[in-house]
Amino acid sequence: MDTRAAAAAVDHRPLSERAALNKEALKQSFLDNLFHTQGKFPALASKSDYYLALAYAVRERLLQRWISTAAEYMQKGARTVSYLSAEFLMGPHLGNNLINLGIYDEAKQAMTELGLNFDELLAQEEEPGLGNGGLGRLAACFIDSMATLEIPSLGYGIRYEFGIFHQSIVDGWQVEKTDKWLRYGNPWELQRPEWAVQVKLGGYTEHRSEEDGTLTVRWIPSRLVSGVPYDTPILGYRNNTANTLRLWSAQAPESFDFEVFNRGDYYGAVMQKMSSENLSKVLYPNDEHEGGKELRLEQQYFFVSCSLQDMIRIMQGQRLPLEHFHEKFAVQLNDTHPAIAVAELMRLLVDEHKMPWNRAWQVTCKTFAYTNHTLMPEALERWPLPLFKKVLPRHLEIIFEINARFLDEVRRRYPGDSARVARLSLIDESGPRYVRMAHLACVGSHAINGVAELHTELLKSDVLRDFYELWPNKFSNKTNGVTPRRWMVLANPRLTRLVSDSIGEDWIKHLDQLQKLEPLAESADFRSHWREIKRANKRALAEVIARRCNVAVDPDSMFDVQVKRIHEYKRQHLAALHIIALYLQLKAQPNLELAPRTFIFGGKAAPGYRMAKLMIKLITGIGDVVNRDPMVRDRLKVVFLPNFSVTNGQRIYPAADLSEQISTAGKEASGTGNMKFQMNGALTIGTMDGANIEIREVVGADNFFLFGLTTPQVYALQAQGYRPHDWYEQDPQLREVIDMIRDGYFSRGDASLFRPLVDSLLWHDPYFLFADFRSYVECQQRVGETWVDTERWTRMSILNSARSGKFSSDRSIRDYTKDIWHAPSVPVELLTEHHVRA
Ligand code: RUG
Numbered sequence: 115m116d117t118r119a120a121a122a123a124v125d126h127r128p129l130s131e132r133a134a135l136n137k138e139a140l141k142q143s144f145l146d147n148l149f150h151t152q153g154k155f156p157a158l159a160s161k162s163d164y165y166l167a168l169a170y171a172v173r174e175r176l177l178q179r180w181i182s183t184a185a186e187y188m189q190k191g192a193r194t195v196s197y198l199s200a201e202f203l204m205g206p207h208l209g210n211n212l213i214n215l216g217i218y219d220e221a222k223q224a225m226t227e228l229g230l231n232f233d234e235l236l237a238q239e240e241e242p243g244l245g246n247g248g249l250g251r252l253a254a255c256f257i258d259s260m261a262t263l264e265i266p267s268l269g270y271g272i273r274y275e276f277g278i279f280h281q282s283i284v285d286g287w288q289v290e291k292t293d294k295w296l297r298y299g300n301p302w303e304l305q306r307p308e309w310a311v312q313v314k315l316g317g318y319t320e321h322r323s324e325e326d327g328t329l330t331v332r333w334i335p336s337r338l339v340s341g342v343p344y345d346t347p348i349l350g351y352r353n354n355t356a357n358t359l360r361l362w363s364a365q366a367p368e369s370f371d372f373e374v375f376n377r378g379d380y381y382g383a384v385m386q387k388m389s390s391e392n393l394s395k396v397l398y399p400n401d402e403h404e405g406g407k408e409l410r411l412e413q414q415y416f417f418v419s420c421s422l423q424d425m426i427r428i429m430q431g432q433r434l435p436l437e438h439f440h441e442k443f444a445v446q447l448n449d450t451h452p453a454i455a456v457a458e459l460m461r462l463l464v465d466e467h468k469m470p471w472n473r474a475w476q477v478t479c480k481t482f483a484y485t486n487h488t489l490m491p492e493a494l495e496r497w498p499l500p501l502f503k504k505v506l507p508r509h510l511e512i513i514f515e516i517n518a519r520f521l522d523e524v525r526r527r528y529p530g531d532s533a534r535v536a537r538l539s540l541i542d543e544s545g546p547r548y549v550r551m552a553h554l555a556c557v558g559s560h561a562i563n564g565v566a567e568l569h570t571e572l573l574k575s576d577v578l579r580d581f582y583e584l585w586p587n588k589f590s591n592k593t594n595g596v597t598p599r600r601w602m603v604l605a606n607p608r609l610t611r612l613v614s615d616s617i618g619e620d621w622i623k624h625l626d627q628l629q630k631l632e633p634l635a636e637s638a639d640f641r642s643h644w645r646e647i648k649r650a651n652k653r654a655l656a657e658v659i660a661r662r663c664n665v666a667v668d669p670d671s672m673f674d675v676q677v678k679r680i681h682e683y684k685r686q687h688l689a690a691l692h693i694i695a696l697y698l699q700l701k702a703q704p705n706l707e708l709a710p711r712t713f714i715f716g717g718k719a720a721p722g723y724r725m726a727k728l729m730i731k732l733i734t735g736i737g738d739v740v741n742r743d744p745m746v747r748d749r750l751k752v753v754f755l756p757n758f759s760v761t762n763g764q765r766i767y768p769a770a771d772l773s774e775q776i777s778t779a780g781k782e783a784s785g786t787g788n789m790k791f792q793m794n795g796a797l798t799i800g801t802m803d804g805a806n807i808e809i810r811e812v813v814g815a816d817n818f819f820l821f822g823l824t825t826p827q828v829y830a831l832q833a834q835g836y837r838p839h840d841w842y843e844q845d846p847q848l849r850e851v852i853d854m855i856r857d858g859y860f861s862r863g864d865a866s867l868f869r870p871l872v873d874s875l876l877w878h879d880p881y882f883l884f885a886d887f888r889s890y891v892e893c894q895q896r897v898g899e900t901w902v903d904t905e906r907w908t909r910m911s912i913l914n915s916a917r918s919g920k921f922s923s924d925r926s927i928r929d930y931t932k933d934i935w936h937a938p939s940v941p942v943e944l945l946t947e948h949h950v951r952a
Contacts, residue, residue: 178944255597269357277293310342343360362417364393408505496542565805572825592930612644673771688883716756730754737754781881795914823886856868
């Protein structure tokens with residue numbers, strides 16, 4: 115770009131004129147921002163400067179929508195959904211905002227005309243990885259859908275300074291690096307210090323009888339932390355709505371610093387400031403044992419308290435009495451991480467706003483609804499009582515009071531059933547005492563939901579059975595969904611163009627309309643287009659793989675993909691066993707007809723989860739052997755793509771032929787990656803688990819590769835005493851595969867490396883790999899046979915995509931709105947600058 119020409123082009127017109135949604139206006143604001151915001155001219159500007167200049171240009175276009183939305187909601191006194199989530203895995207904003215504003219192509223053209231590479235600019239954005247996986251990404255899809263459906267909503271969470279760690283693979287092992295996503299600033303957020311709130315922690319309580327006979331409680335904290343909100347606009351798709359994601363950052367409150375400072379303890383004051391700011395420092399990476407982590411409990415309480423105080427501020431601003439809190443706000447608890455909100459709202463209403471207990475309890479129960487996301491017992495949060503008391507002494511008292519009243523009700527319903535009372539109690543007293551957060555969420559919510567049909571049924575019959583028996587009407591299912599804006603339109607522009615050219619653009623907001631593609635599955639011409647697109651996407655991914663993994667993969671081979679968190683229950687190691695079986699087959703019969711396959715893995719292991727890290731090492735070890743072996747390397751390739759993230763997912767899902775959804779039946783609550791693959795035309799090989807069951811239901815059994823035990827079969831096998839070693843003895847192929855790992859074939863002769871993994875499988879196999887091995891291998895055989903019939907495969911691929919309408923998060927949000935939130939949509943009229951000033 116020529117500096118003089120660029121300088122001459124700077125424009126001084128008011129923002130409203132400059133913020134038009136067209137190419138020339140965009141170019142203009144880009145140049146203005148390069149000069150006035152970045153303070154750079156082209157000869158000095160870095161790619162990051164260009165990215166930021168474009169981001170600010172886009173932000174100017176968001177602000178008008180954001181202000182108009184806020185004004186509309188205020189004027190209408192709109193009922194608002196508050197989505198409380200410890201994680202929001204947003205992914206990069208720029209591309210998504212351009213799509214939702216409807217100016218993606220214009221922006222691309224504008225940058226190209228300025229001599230810049232648009233894709234390179236997009237790649238500059240540091241992805242805000244403020245989540246671990248499915249749960250955080252679901253929250254991101256949900257706020258996208260709420261904005262698209264024009265439902266007034268606020269996403270509340272934590273502005274972690276370090277998001278999910280960056281994974282690299284060194285010598286086949288996972289290595290973690292901190293994620294400094296804020297290092298170059300974040301153009302998408304606005305700090306709102308004027309809405310900061312104070313949060314208390316620690317200390318003790320004082321109870322006093324007043325003269326009028328009432329009892330007042332004072333909580334004297336040992337620490338105060340200030341919560342400062344950072345707001346990010348969340349655009350709806352091609353409408354005027356821009357809702358808000360409000361993330362809280364912890365800072366030291368000045369007044370408190372001063373107290374220590376005045377005592378002359380300067381270093382003490384500094385330490386206190388640092389310890390306060392630690393609260394929002396880092397996202398916990400979903401480790402196995404979080405129960406004892408004080409900072410994690412503090413984080414949860416911190417963002418919940420900030421958010422509820424913020425809602426109260428909003429009510430007071432609109433002069434609404436707090437008795438009507440539940441009418442103004444529908445608060446959804448995304449898992450148990452924000453469950454402390456039940457006790458905190460009670461504290462705010464009773465202690466701080468002097469509402470009588472019974473009234474406050476009614477308001478609280480009508481306010482909250484709770485989504486459960488897991489059946490894994492170790493993921494159900496509980497906090498040791500002493501720790502809880504140390505951090506939240508007043509809340510423990512409130513929980514005891516809630517529990518006493520609740521258990522009275524239980525005893526009335528089930529006289530003499532003390533075992534049931536113990537099971538339902540908010541306090542686990544079977545050993546050392548714990549506060550059970552799922553119980554607190556169930557008792558304090560008017561609605562409880564699971565995230566897929568099977569999951570909800572298992573909650574009712576197993577994990578939350580006692581609560582279901584008590585309150586069957588509270589329970590419902592809300593199957594997850596994903597936003598087609600990010601996961602199709604942004605991630606797969608080629609497919610988007612083909613689909614829109616064939617059936618129009620309505621499907622982007624009404625995904626059911628993809629059904630119109632079904633007849634096209636019979637057109638040879640359409641199928642050929644469909645294949646060309648998949649091939650182009652695979653070529654693009656192959657380039658990434660060559661760059662990152664230094665492995666050449668063939669875009670004409672089948673891309674067989676498993677990307678998700680690494681966990682034993684998700685069974686990446688089952689896929690590994692199958693690859694070894696294929697390898698052995700090829701070695702034994704070099705002329706075997708076998709269509710070339712590329713196995714692609716991606717996913718992070720929690721840093722403290724040793725078995726998961728060993729699973730990564732096993733996969734990379736298999737890759738080292740297979741990819742180098744001249745006898746097989748043209749037919750099998752194995753790659754582990756490092757640092758699976760939203761950005762990488764956008765490249766991977768559109769390029770997949772086969773989606774691996776192979777968790778043990780009854781373990782995966784829903785899965786959402788399965789939906790992203792399906793939308794983009796991958797076929798699924800999967801168990802009867804989570805949302806796989808519903809995917810199979812909509813695509814039809816003929817278009818889905820099913821294998822493995824069902825949940826009742828898993829339970830039965832467990833009950834009769836599962837002995838994996840017997841399965842090993844009885845299956846020669848399985849034996850050969852396991853022996854090879856055990857003997858060090860994939861660890862350069864080191865027979866000790868995979869010993870923990872092999873021993874766990876042989877003697878425990880808690881996730882039934884051996885029991886499902888034969889069925890999986892046979893199913894993979896069927897996959898291979900189908901793949902070589904290219905036309906049939908393509909037909910199945912088109913039908914998978916055409917029948918994915920159910921899995922739009924728009925459908926999920928409609929379900930929540932209809933059954934739980936009852937929040938009507940509020941279309942927004944755009945304000946001009948003139949309105950705002952007047
Ligand atoms: O493991 C579940 C997924 O099955 C599910 O699709 C996703 C969204 O509902 O949530 C995941 N999850 C569960 N993430 N964390 C938990 C437990 O806290």
